[in-house]
Amino acid sequence: MKLLVTLKRTPQRDARIRIAEGGDSLDLDNIQFEVNPFDELAVEEALRIRETLGEAEVVVVTVGGEESQQQLVSAMAMGADRAVRIDGGGTLDSLQIARALAAVAAREEPDLVLSGKLAVDDECGQVPAMLAGLLGWPQANQASSIELSADGASVTVVCEVDAGLETLRLDLPALVTADLRLNEPRYASLPGIMKAKKKPVEVLAIEELCDPGATRSRVTGFRALQEKPPGAILGSVDELAEVLVEKKLI
């Protein structure tokens, strides 16, 4: 069985991102980066599936510049077998990234693609469903559990939907996105980190794989949230009850 995990390099989860002077870009100079937290869950899930099966290949793929090599290595330090990096150059939009990933999926022919449900930087939540749509594969979003059938031909996925927990069965090949409660990602071990340095990373230019088409979605500027005036700290429960009633809040 082959598992393909898509991952993105994103700023560390609690980083305070500032807008650069001029307002059309971000000041990322002193920001540390990591594997997008939801993609880390996807990597972990792939490793667990490999462990249950005893044998499987876990391939991680990213579309990004040289700097995202580090996040591929992090995933391999967790245990992924090898990595593919697609060098896009410039800014690519979600559909272009999905096209590149679809081309990798066509070459690698994985049984299951695992992705994060959301990238914590752009917060689009678009690429995985676009990828499933391009491939014509069934998809499941926001998974909190994934179980492979005994014959290895399908997965049963529990998805966190607005109304509660939905259970779906997908025949493979399929695409599933990870939500927070899917698992607890492991830390890379020291031997894992040493081994990762020797694992192969294949680098391909996007044009070698597909015609990505034009970039049609762009972020052209940033703004800070509107400052809220500081609130009032009240002295007692009675005061709070009074405020709530008086301001007709309740």
Add this chain to the structure above:
Amino acid sequence: MTDTLIVIQAASGELGKSDLSAVGFGLELASAAGGQLDLLLLGPGAEAQAGPAAALGARQVFTMGGAELETYTAEVFAGATAFFLEGRSYRCVGAATNSASREYFPRLAAVLDAPMASDVLEVESVDPDRAVFTRAVFVGNLLATVELEAPRVLVTCRASEFEPPPSSEAAPIEAVDAPGGLAHPGKAFVGIEAATSDRPDLKEADIIVSVGRGTRGPEEGIPLCERLADVLDAALGATRAVVDAGWMANEFQIGQTGKIVAPEVYIAIGLSGSIQHLAGMRNSRTIVAINKDPEAPIFEVADFGLVADLFDAVPELTAALEKRSG
């Protein structure tokens, strides 16, 4: 191409508050583009909801039901919408952000080869070849301007940021037949485990009482908060810490990976106010925080704060409000 189509997932029951807001969003899109709004209701509730939907200012309401649309799946909804759009031209195709549109809209975008903006907060402009929106990025800490350059774009909206439209004259309703073969052969819907609660729905409620780890769970502080919620006829919400601890079900989670809400009043109890939680509630009209730690970040966004032990303050507040409401 100046018209807008809003797609509504019509499960059984009435149109929800976020459906109404999505129509309000659609009217904004249509007016920015200089065109008109049509609605497409998909699913088993389409016919029943068409009447009320027709009185919201749209030019025309379309319904599509049938066996294959009985149960929502991303593949069926993307397929049905793509089928409907064949031979019809719309400048913008939109929907409210929810767990369904989060998956079927990007799938549809790929099928249609159209760019998409997710969960927008504002419509800035819609010109013939450029549409500009504002959306939140980096865990809701920044606003980004997004420009889509294409003659047809897909866009989902954060419903809490848009007003339901006033009622208007009834628009014509037309039933459209669903094509066969929408269901993906490789996908089966097994079931759904939905919470049953007598309390208002999180997305519909005017008041939300939200509980954090400080409540120490269902044996200790959570029942106190439930009583407060009952007195206020409020919905209950929770932080991830509470859901992860198994104290409340996942559909109560508010935040980056839960629901995004903006009620009239949000009462945060024993929760610290992590950036991921704030991302889901910071646009609430009035925020009240009860926390024993004066340094808790929730006080930075609270309109009214009370530094107190919740085990004392919540029962006292409940009693005080009960007395006042008499």
